[in-house]
Amino acid sequence: MRHDAFSKYHPLTNFLFFLGAIGFSMVIQHPAYLALSFAAGCCYCFALEGRKTGRLLLGLIPLFLLVAAVNPLFNTRGETVLTVVFGRNYTLEALVYGMVVAGMLVNMLVWFRCYSAVLTSDKFICLFGRILPSLSLLLVMVLRLIPNLGRKARQISGARRSIGKGLGAQSTRREKAADGIQILSALTGWALEGGIVAGDSMRSRGYGTARRTSFQLYRFTPGDMALIALMGALAAGVLACGGTQADFTPVISIHPVTWGLAFFGIFLFLPSALHLQEAIRWHISISRI
Amino acid sequence: MAHFHIQDLTFSYPGGSRPVLDGIHLTIAPGEYVVLCGQSGSGKTTLLRHLKTVLTPHGRRSGTILFNGLPLEQTGQREQAAKIGYVMQNPDDQIVTGKVWHELSFGLESLGVDRNTMRLRVAEMASYFGIQDWFHRDVDTLSGGQKQLLNLAAIMAAQPEVLILDEPTSQLDPIAASDFLATVRKINRELGTTILMTEHRLEDIFHAADRVVVMEDGRILANDAPRAVCYQLYRQNSPMFPALPTPARAFYAAGGTGACPLTVREGRSWLTAALETVTRSQPEPEPVPEQGEPALRLKDLWFRYEKDSPDVLKGLSFTVPKGALFAIVGGNGAGKSTALKAACGICKPYRGKVEVFGQELKKYSAGRLFRENLAMLPQDPKSLFVKDSVGEELEEMDASREEISSVAEDCQLTSLLNAHPHDLSGGEQQRLALAKALLTKPRLLLLDEPTKGLDSFYKRKLAGILTGLTKSGVTVVMVSHDVEFCAEYADLVSMFFDGQIMTTNTPRRFFGQNSFYTTAANRMSRCVFQNAVTVEDVVSLYRENTR
Numbered sequence: 151m152r153h154d155a156f157s158k159y160h161p162l163t164n165f166l167f168f169l170g171a172i173g174f175s176m177v178i179q180h181p182a183y184l185a186l187s188f189a190a191g192c193c194y195c196f197a198l199e200g201r202k203t204g205r206l207l208l209g210l211i212p213l214f215l216l217v218a219a220v221n222p223l224f225n226t227r228g229e230t231v232l233t234v235v236f237g238r239n240y241t242l243e244a245l246v247y248g249m250v251v252a253g254m255l256v257n258m259l260v261w262f263r264c265y266s267a268v269l270t271s272d273k274f275i276c277l278f279g280r281i282l283p284s285l286s287l288l289l290v291m292v293l294r295l296i297p298n299l300g301r302k303a304r305q306i307s308g309a310r311r312s313i314g315k316g317l318g319a320q321s322t323r324r325e326k327a328a329d330g331i332q333i334l335s336a337l338t339g340w341a342l343e344g345g346i347v348a349g350d351s352m353r354s355r356g357y358g359t360a361r362r363t364s365f366q367l368y369r370f371t372p373g374d375m376a377l378i379a380l381m382g383a384l385a386a387g388v389l390a391c392g393g394t395q396a397d398f399t400p401v402i403s404i405h406p407v408t409w410g411l412a413f414f415g416i417f418l419f420l421p422s423a424l425h426l427q428e429a430i431r432w433h434i435s436i437s438r439i
Numbered sequence: 440m441a442h443f444h445i446q447d448l449t450f451s452y453p454g455g456s457r458p459v460l461d462g463i464h465l466t467i468a469p470g471e472y473v474v475l476c477g478q479s480g481s482g483k484t485t486l487l488r489h490l491k492t493v494l495t496p497h498g499r500r501s502g503t504i505l506f507n508g509l510p511l512e513q514t515g516q517r518e519q520a521a522k523i524g525y526v527m528q529n530p531d532d533q534i535v536t537g538k539v540w541h542e543l544s545f546g547l548e549s550l551g552v553d554r555n556t557m558r559l560r561v562a563e564m565a566s567y568f569g570i571q572d573w574f575h576r577d578v579d580t581l582s583g584g585q586k587q588l589l590n591l592a593a594i595m596a597a598q599p600e601v602l603i604l605d606e607p608t609s610q611l612d613p614i615a616a617s618d619f620l621a622t623v624r625k626i627n628r629e630l631g632t633t634i635l636m637t638e639h640r641l642e643d644i645f646h647a648a649d650r651v652v653v654m655e656d657g658r659i660l661a662n663d664a665p666r667a668v669c670y671q672l673y674r675q676n677s678p679m680f681p682a683l684p685t686p687a688r689a690f691y692a693a694g695g696t697g698a699c700p701l702t703v704r705e706g707r708s709w710l711t712a713a714l715e716t717v718t719r720s721q722p723e724p725e726p727v728p729e730q731g732e733p734a735l736r737l738k739d740l741w742f743r744y745e746k747d748s749p750d751v752l753k754g755l756s757f758t759v760p761k762g763a764l765f766a767i768v769g770g771n772g773a774g775k776s777t778a779l780k781a782a783c784g785i786c787k788p789y790r791g792k793v794e795v796f797g798q799e800l801k802k803y804s805a806g807r808l809f810r811e812n813l814a815m816l817p818q819d820p821k822s823l824f825v826k827d828s829v830g831e832e833l834e835e836m837d838a839s840r841e842e843i844s845s846v847a848e849d850c851q852l853t854s855l856l857n858a859h860p861h862d863l864s865g866g867e868q869q870r871l872a873l874a875k876a877l878l879t880k881p882r883l884l885l886l887d888e889p890t891k892g893l894d895s896f897y898k899r900k901l902a903g904i905l906t907g908l909t910k911s912g913v914t915v916v917m918v919s920h921d922v923e924f925c926a927e928y929a930d931l932v933s934m935f936f937d938g939q940i941m942t943t944n945t946p947r948r949f950f951g952q953n954s955f956y957t958t959a960a961n962r963m964s965r966c967v968f969q970n971a972v973t974v975e976d977v978v979s980l981y982r983e984n985t986r
Binding site: 271272283287290291293294297298302305306308309310311312313314315332333335336339340343344347348350351352353354355356357358359360361362363364365366367 | 491493494515516517520521525527529531532533534535536537538540541544545546547548549550551552553554557558561578579593594597783785806808809810814815816817819821822823824825835836861875876879885
């Protein structure tokens with residue numbers, strides 16, 4: 151992954167930000183807010199992943215168009231009839247509303263993409279390991295088991311192929327099913343055996359002998375505290391200023407923009423700003439060398 | 440005061456007729472480095488497991504085990520977990536979590552160590568074991584050697600007084616294994632941690648050990664300093680004698696008396712001192728076998744796993760004559776296994792040609808290729824097992840009853856037909872996998888690391904089966920790290936490096952020319968003899984020269 155200033159904050163800070171960003175994107179239907187959220191999301195996504203963002207956006211365009219165009223087919227409320235499809239009114243208001251819904255969906259996908267790049271599974275576990283140590287350990291073990299079993303299954307089927315016991319191109323469906331069952335039963339045996347060793351290894355290292363503590367890879371610093379306070383203040387500002395209402399059917403009525411939009415924008419651009427700040431600092435320090 | 444004091448320990452598994460441990464007396468002093476050896480099934484693992492209550496197997500038991508003067512059962516679980524570290528055989532299965540840092544801290548988390556102490560200990564361990572570069576990696580991206588080192592570090596983080604290791608290197612390649620053993624040695628020397636270890640690779644640890652304990656059928660056969668144990672095993676003509684380090688074996692087989700050499704260096708000084716004034720006759724290298732009909736021919740193969748990944752095979756070409764035992768040696772991750780996979784069509788090279796018995800591989804249908812033509816054994820024999828008993832495994836191969844019983848006989852499985860495949864020892868599993876492959880009646884057999892994890896006794900059994908096969912006209916190609924095995928049994932040896940075969944020759948010419956990648960017998964004797972690659976070579980030359 152690329153270096154990113156915001157990702158280096160404590161997982162709790164990361165998590166609270168995404169809670170805010172994705173939460174707002176889920177409830178606010180105001181077009182100005184949507185557009186701003188989209189811009190901020192894309193900006194941060196680009197900071198995290200670079201060119202791959204382009205590919206993501208390219209995939210989102212058809213999704214946006216589809217959802218926007220399909221909505222009026224189901225929702226016929228609205229005053230301005232554009233045309234009649236299947237004997238039902240296709241209205242401008244419903245089309246606009248479709249665009250808003252599609253925009254919310256796209257925003258969420260973009261923000262979730264950022265979320266998964268920032269809050270990797272070990273950060274997530276660090277976050278919840280504190281509250282539920284055994285459950286998070288279980289989660290870690292399961293997360294490791296699944297790809298392991300997949301790998302073993304491929305290993306078994308490859309090995310069996312090389313003694314003429316695998317599937318060929320002309321195998322029937324019944325043969326495939328029988329082969330699958332064989333591999334599954336072998337895997338079960340394997341998993342059980344591995345489980346016994348893992349259990350021994352855990353108990354041998356004192357699992358269950360004391361109240362579990364958890365190792366913290368990440369430190370909660372005053373910087374985290376400050377950033378959380380800032381995010382809280384901005385979010386409170388958005389809520390206090392209001393003006394996020396927008397109705398589309400039967401008549402489009404959008405609340406005029408308030409200061410809330412500015413707070414909202416600052417909130418969402420925080421990670422990108424931090425990223426940019428670090429990039430600039432680094433360039434300056436490089437030039438000094 | 441002794442760390443462990445075992446008095447008259449006898450143990451048998453429920454339903455077992457014969458005790459697995461029979462009147463064991465053993466004392467282990469603080470700071471000692473003790474190696475426990477013995478054939479598979481001699482009770483080594485059972486004994487080790489008795490030294491930690493949570494791992495102790497169920498069964499009938501008598502006798503006492505004292506830990507620091509107290510009966511082990513009276514030592515608290517938490518204290519045992521912290522003070523007695525236990526490293527198991529399989530590097531993969533004993534890892535619990537998904538990240539290196541998490542695995543390092545797992546034991547401390549379980550013991551409830553507070554956060555600041557934990558940070559420091561984890562940092563210490565990562566630095567001491569050189570793990571800092573892969574501290575944030577997923578454990579599944581590590582090599583086997585790295586995984587086992589991580590297991591060791593994770594256990595050392597709890598600062599144990601005793602470290603028990605149960606064949607820790609049996610799944611590792613020789614280089615990773617000697618790295619691991621060197622680390623264990625370092626822990627013993629620098630931290631004073633008591634070490635009790637079972638191991639096949641006696642070559643690497645005998646000279647470092649303070650004491651060697653040899654077990655046979657649940658009893659302690661010998662318990663003394665390494666050199667004294669060598670002498671004792673030689674005197675008793677024990678089946679463990681062939682497992683001893685090469686210099687010691689050569690010394691006694693050549694009729695030496697007194698303290699034997701344990702390392703190549705000591706072996707060298709023994710030979711140079713003994714043979715200073717004699718004329719040195721050189722053994723003739725074996726004649727180059729006539730190039731018969733080829734069984735397998737690879738021509739200029741190029742292969743890589745992914746579009747953007749580097750090439751693994753770079754113009755690989757070699758020819759295997761019919762009926763030969765052809766060994767391919769070379770470093771780790773060089774692509775040897777890939778070469779085998781390419782030879783049987785599991786990997787599809789993007790350039791080049793493979794011919795099996797004069798016909799191009801592509802022209803075989805899958806059914807015909809793997810029936811009565813070619814079979815490949817994977818590195819892990821367990822990946823071939825899908826049934827609940829050895830008998831069922833063999834019956835699965837659609838062969839007649841007579842064939843099954845004759846193959847079971849050849850592979851010495853007749854007494855094991857009712858056992859569960861996963862309950863077999865490593866050597867038995869290897870033979871079962873081989874038997875399954877043989878039931879397809881292959882004319883060409885490809886083996887990937889067949890000696891991995893086998894002790895010297897099972898290796899000789901395997902060698903017997905393989906030479907029997909080549910005599911009956913089957914061609915065997917094997918990829919191996921085991922230079923001693925290749926030197927002794929192969930007809931032709933190839934060096935694989937950088938995606939291609941660098942050279943192919945008969946074992947004596949091949950290993951005689953190498954100075955690093957060669958057998959211990961050769962390294963030890965090259966100062967006086969040329970082309971002596973096995974212990975037998977050294978012994979017969981020594982006899983000839985001292986007559």
